[in-house]
Amino acid sequence: MKRVLSLAALIVAMMCAPLAASERGPVTNLPMPRFVSLKASEGNVRRGPSLSHRIDWVFKHRNMPLQVVAEHGHWRRVVDRDGAGGWVHYTLLSGTRFGLVEEDMTPVYKTADTNSMVVAHAELGAVTRLGKCDDYWCRITASGAKGWVPREKLWGLMPGETRE
Missing domain, CATH: 2.30.30.40 (SH3 Domains)
Structure with a gap:
């Protein structure tokens, strides 16, 4: 009987506990995923998080909203509305929301x-x-x-x- 009450108390505690905070980025400690915008009028989108990685395409619309899904050093992995993504240097991004x-x-x-x-x-x-x-x-x-x-x-x- 004591075991059943303990289990019931655990279930009630779990139901009453606040929801866990969203995952945090390892570099910025900001919520992941999150939205940002393209600060520059052009931004290279690379295959990996460094200048030595190939540029796959170029974003060409200032203020375009992007979703940050990963962080590595000064690089952010972003995806656009269509789900296309890649690595962008953090200096090309802004916290201003669009x-x-x-x-x-x-x-x-x-x-x-x-x-x-x-x-x-x-x-x-x-x-x-x-x-x-x-x-x-x-x-x-x-x-x-x-x-x-x-x-x-x-x-x-x-x-x-x-x-x-």
């Missing part, structure tokens, strides 16, 4: 409400600066327009991530 619009002609609303006025339409693949985000909406800025879009229409946020 998102990509996932659906063509996405309405941008004046307030976080589909009944509010539409102030613009965002094209598929448009890069938008991310502002405040809750579970359903994100405030964005793109090409001078500011407004709100449903967060499901954006790539560049971790599931459950909110921003103030």
Whole structure:
């Protein structure tokens, strides 16, 4: 009977314990994976984490959101919206957050409400600066327009991530 109570107490303790923190990067101690953006207008994407590794391609869109999935010294392994990835030197990356619009002609609303006025339409693949985000909406800025879009229409946020 005592063994059953101990097992029950262990199960209750595990259920009440806070969720474990996400994995941390070995170099920066920042959450992994996480989103960043391309600081430069061009960034070489290498096969491995050093200058001696071959350049597989070049990212050519400043502020493009990228997901960091690994770290090694001054290098970050990143993937883009399509899952293509490689190693980029950390100096080419910024913590400023941007998102990509996932659906063509996405309405941008004046307030976080589909009944509010539409102030613009965002094209598929448009890069938008991310502002405040809750579970359903994100405030964005793109090409001078500011407004709100449903967060499901954006790539560049971790599931459950909110921003103030």
